Amino acid sequence: MTDTHPNGSPGAREAHGGGHGETSFLWKYVFSQDHKVIGIQYGITGLCFLFFGFTLMMLMRWQLAYPNQPLPWPWLAELLGNIRAPGGVLEAGFYNQLGAMHGTIMVFLGVVPIAVGAFGNYVVPLQIGAPDMAFPKLNMASYWVYFCGGVIMLASFFVPGGAASSGWTSYPPLSNIATQGQTWWLVGMVFLITSSLLGSVNFIVTIVQMRAPGLSMFRLPFFVWAQLVTAFLLLLAFPPLEAAGVLQLMDRVFGTSFFLPSGLVVNAIPYAQTTGYSGGGSALLWQHLFWFLAHPEVYVLILPAMGIVAEIVANNTRKPLWGYRLLVYAAIFLGFMSFIVWAHHMFMTGMGTVMSTFFQTTTMIISIPSVIILTCMILSLWGGSIRFSIPMLFALAFLPMFAIGGLTGLPLGLTLSDLHLHDTYYVIGHFHYVVAPGTIMALFAGIYYWYPKVTGRKMSGLLGHLHFWPTLILMNSIFMPMFFMGMAGLNRRMYDQTVYVHGRGVQPLSLMVSWSAWMLAVAQIPFIINFFKSWKAGEKVNDNPWEATTLEWAAPSPPPHGNFTTLPEVHRGPYEYSVPGQSGDFCPQHARPDSASEGTPSAPPVPAAH
Amino acid sequence: MDPVKFGYWFPADVSTHGPSVDLLIDYVHYLAVALFVGWGIFMLYCLIRFRQRPGHKAQYELPHFKGSKYAEVAVALIELVLLLGFSIPVWASIRYELPRTDAPDKVVVRCIAEQFAWYFWYPGPDGEFEPASADRIKPSNPLGLRDPSRDAVSKDEFHFPVNRPIVVYVTSRDVIHGFNIPLMRVKHDAVPGLNIPIWFQATKTNDEIFAAMSPERLRIGPALVGRKEPYIAMEAVKAADGSDLLKSGDTFVFGEALVKGLTGAGVQELSVKLKFPVELACAQLCGNGHSGMRAAVSIDTEEQFAAFIAGKMAK
Known part of the structure; x- marks a missing residue:
């Protein structure tokens, strides 16, 4: 790229505008080209x-x-x-x-x-x-x-x-x-x-x-x-x-x-005979x-x-x-490392010592940036003035849940301990902690957080609490027992685990998991009601109800086609909260330095592309 | 040691390498719990101390935290120790330092998995495996051996002697299966096209494990019909007409007639022990019969093992 301007070629910001004029329902809501x-x-x-x-x-x-x-x-x-x-x-x-x-x-x-x-x-x-x-x-x-x-x-x-x-x-x-x-x-x-x-x-x-x-x-x-x-x-x-x-x-x-491979025999008949x-x-x-x-x-x-x-x-x-x-x-290091750890899923396939040494070493290395990210987020709480809003509750829950998911990856990433845990319920517990109580909690957090931007209305706090607390408890009573089932040696993907004596031993945990899962479905009802009801009947809020600093809150809620009434100009980093010597406790990225003390956006001089 | 008590941590272990596996799992969990508790306490403290309340303001600049850097370096060092001190060397020794080819006491077995059975193939008295070919496969010769009478083949019952290194060449002839003996910390994929040796050594015999285990109360129901594993009755049961259905100490398999008889006699739970308490499970999804792909493991004394091989040869 020859253009060294940090914002790319100015043309790129305007050239796309051609497809924004359609108004019929089909083109506006079905085959829409609007990112929102x-x-x-x-x-x-x-x-x-x-x-x-x-x-x-x-x-x-x-x-x-x-x-x-x-x-x-x-x-x-x-x-x-x-x-x-x-x-x-x-x-x-x-x-x-x-x-x-x-x-x-x-x-x-x-x-x-x-x-x-x-x-x-x-x-x-x-x-x-x-x-x-x-x-x-x-x-x-x-x-x-x-x-x-x-x-x-x-x-x-x-x-x-x-x-x-x-x-x-x-x-x-x-x-x-x-x-x-x-x-x-x-x-x-x-x-x-x-x-x-x-x-x-x-x-x-x-x-x-x-x-x-x-x-x-x-x-x-x-x-x-x-x-x-x-x-x-x-x-x-x-x-x-x-x-x-x-x-x-x-x-x-x-x-x-x-x-x-050659020589397969399926149902006691050489596969080559039946299929050639x-x-x-x-x-x-x-x-x-x-x-x-x-x-x-x-x-x-x-x-x-x-x-x-x-x-x-x-x-x-x-x-x-x-x-x-x-x-x-x-995050960048994590992304890079994630390309060279894949074979830790295959430790039991018979790979050589050189390969398994490489992949368990990279796996241990990749745990470091994850620990750093988690530590940064937790240290960010220090010295704050913490609001326990619904999105914050979900975001806070993400931290320990992801920690459990990440930490239980360690014994799976070392070949020797993986020997006992590979392909067991321990693995299921591990990656579900990352993805379900981890990622899905974060997704809920995001829905509650950006809902006012999308609809101009807030989701109900009461229903949010009714959604959050049972979900957090039930997610744990679903996935925590799985670690113990895996420790007992119970393999995953079993249609009937009571075939095995070590499966029968942990069958009571299996009952607990099932009942928790069904109750988790019930616990989503407040969310579903909240999600649809608030669309039309939620509390109306201004464009920046969370008093946030990033640019999405500079746009109207919901943002119109083309997003910003005037394209914003950025003057500072993304998280300028509680800046000393300023009256408000937040300083939006687009607020001009002279007017920043009021914490209100000012109109940039450049007219919008539209 | 009670191999039937499960649900809290590891099951019992009857292999020579198992303790090192368990030790590493314990160490990793100490690290995990320490980190989690550390993070957790710090987080809870922050949530309480820095909650939003009148008169409380957030700090823009944070004090310089050194602790986090030390903690991260400590985690990295501990992981390095676990990796270099335990995982890599022990793994190499249990996976790749196979007993020498001339080790006099080792037992070599070939394990061939198929949907949904395990075959264990032992050389005959000549110590050689017969050549095998898929074209010769038939019910009386499931592995297609040139001369099936010269080798011993066992289906779904894996016998080997205690206190001797056992080398198993694990393969599959259709899909990928997983050769897994949880009580021995043995696990390896059975991959078609690959014939990979693993080895292990047992420290206790089947009889010792059987004696140590407590009986289990098995719920009687139609789901038991067709289970092929033999049980030993720990209590006597009389049928509805007063005749003996099971005597204490009887070895039996759950057939349709027996389950019907038990149900007819109003028995809901039966006190039993597995005849072979060590189980071999399939660890890789291999099709609709995956969860039933179970083999019994019998860790024999020398005499028992010799008798087992002789019995298979006589067939």
């Missing part, structure tokens, strides 16, 4: 998928709590039908479909679309003072490709043999010999990956090129940094999985054997390609969550974040 509408589309679709994925898991929890007993409600058994639940008892194959699709939907259709598609899309252009994303049409395409991927995934439940059932990891050869649903899964994944790639390119260009005047990289809110690192992870890690997906598709549809496959492939190759994506994917799930939490912590402690630059460097 697309963000809301992503958000609502993602929340629906999140709830659907949760429902799948609640079904599985019945079989795990009451193995081989009929479902409690006859209508449910009838709905599932005789193939999926003969006599009301979940069938083992259907259980595996539920497991595989729970993982796939939660990760690729629920959490990432909300964390990146919804929050990234809605908030990033506002926070950098841009009128929209750099490529609005690409943005629209990204959503609709994601939507198609979701429809394909859902439709796969209804094809002969049902949906994919080889786990969200789809390890061959199991996935190669699986029923048709696996093919649909692969096609669906190609769509979802394509969507992520389109989105990530857009984010990178937008953040690099379209920052408001004065908004240098180290004045960016940490959330934008988190999204930038996330976009690079998506851009660089997904292509290998897309390639792997196509290879597996070739194996399944065109009879190649990229992932099929040639062999010579490697079952482990898929695992390398899959985890090359799926480990950075963990940071795709967690970085935006950290970004949200950072915003809310700064805003609600009324002071700057502790170690802002350290946070940024740690």
Whole structure:
């Protein structure tokens, strides 16, 4: 890039404006190119998928709590039908479909679309003072490709043999010999990956090129940094999985054997006799390609969550974040390291000592930036004037929950302790602590925090408390017992764990997990009511109800097409709260230095691009 | 030691390398708990002391924290010690320092996994494995051996002698399975196309473990029908007509008739012990029968093991 101006070429900020004139309903709300509408589309679709994925898991929890007993409600058994639940008892194959699709939907259709598609899309252009994303049409395409991927995934439940059932990891050869649903899964994944790639390119260009005047990289809110690192992870890690997906598709549809070694014998018959496959492939190759994506994917799930939490912590402690630059460097280092730890998912496949030494060393190294980020956030509380608003409660809960998730990664990252814990419920407890009580709590925090920006109204505080406290307690009573089940040696993905004496020993914990999960669903009712009711009936608030400093609060609520009535100019860092010698306790990024003491935005002299 | 008591921390361990695995898991958790409690106390203190209230103002500049830097360096150092002192060397020794090929007392077994069974293949008296070919596979010769009478093959029952190094070549012939004996801290993927040796050594026999374990009360229900693992009854049960259904000490398998009889006699829970309390579980999702892919592990005395091999050869 020859242009060394920190804000990119001035043309980039104006050239995009062509697509902003459409007004018909279809173009305004369905095939919208406005980042805010697309963000809301992503958000609502993602929340629906999140709830659907949760429902799948609640079904599985019945079989795990009451193995081989009929479902409690006859209508449910009838709905599932005789193939999926003969006599009301979940069938083992259907259980595996539920497991595989729970993982796939939660990760690729629920959490990432909300964390990146919804929050990234809605908030990033506002926070950098841009009128929209750099490529609005690409943005629209990204959503609709994601939507198609979701429809394909859902439709796969209804094809002969049902949906994919080889786990969200789809390890061959199991996935190669699986029923048709696996093919649909692969096609669906190609769509979802394509969507992520389109989105990530857009984010990178937008953040690099379209920052408001004065908004240098180290004045960016940490959330934008988190999204930038996330976009690079998506851009660089997904292509290998897309390639792997196509290879597996070739194996399944065109009879190649990229992932099929020679000499397979399936059902006591040589596989070559029944299919004529040639062999010579490697079952482990898929695992390398899959985890090359799926480990950075963990940071795709967690970085935006950290970004949200950072915003809310700064805003609600009324002071700057502790170690802002350290946070940024740690996030970049985390992103880089996440590309060279993937094989710690494969310690039990028989890799050599050199490889396992390398990967457990990198895994220990990557724990350091995570510890730094967490420490910065917790130290940020010191000296604050902490407001316990609903978003802050969720953000605060994120910190210890993510800590548990991160710390329980340590014994899994060392080969020797992984020996006992690999593939057990301990692993499930570990990554769910990162993603569910971790990321999902942060996503809730973000919803409560930016809701006033999106709608101009606040969500109810009472319903927020009714949502927060049971959710926090139940998340823990779901995932904490899993550590003990894993310690007992109980393997994951078991249709009926009472087959094993070590499974029967921890069966009471399994009951506790199931009941907590069902109650967690009930605990989401206040949120659902709050979410929809506040849209029209919530308390009306001004443009900056949290008295925040970052640029999204300089726009009207909800922001109009083009976002800012006048494009803002930035004069300071993102978290200038409680600056000594000033009357207000916050100093917005766009407030001009002379008027900063009033804490009110002043009109920049430059007219807007629109 | 009671291998049936689960749910709080590790199960019992009957392998030579297990204690080092457990020790590392303990150490990592000490570190984790220390960090978590440290963070937690600091966080709670901040939340109380710095809560928003009239007259309280946030500080723009923070005092210079040195503690966090020390804590981070300490974490890194502890991780380094765990890595260099425990994980890397012990892992290398249990995974890659296989017993020497000429070690006189080692036992070599091949384990072949398939959907949803485990085959354990022992060489005959000649000490050699017969050549095998998939084309010869039939019910009487499940591994397709050239001469099945020259080797011993056991399905879903894994016998090996105590106090001797056991080398197992683990592979699969269809999908990926996971060779896992929780009570021995043994786990390795069975990957088709790869034939990877692992080794371990047991410290207790099946009989010793059996004697140490307390009986378990098993809930009687249709789910038990078809379970292939043998149990030993710890109490006598009379059928509804007064005849003996089970005598204390009987070895039995849950068949349809027995479960029906027990249900008919109004038995809801039965006190039993597993005949082979050490279990081999499949650790990798391998299809619809995954959770039932269980094998019994019998850690034998020399005599028992010799008798087992002789019995398999005679078949």
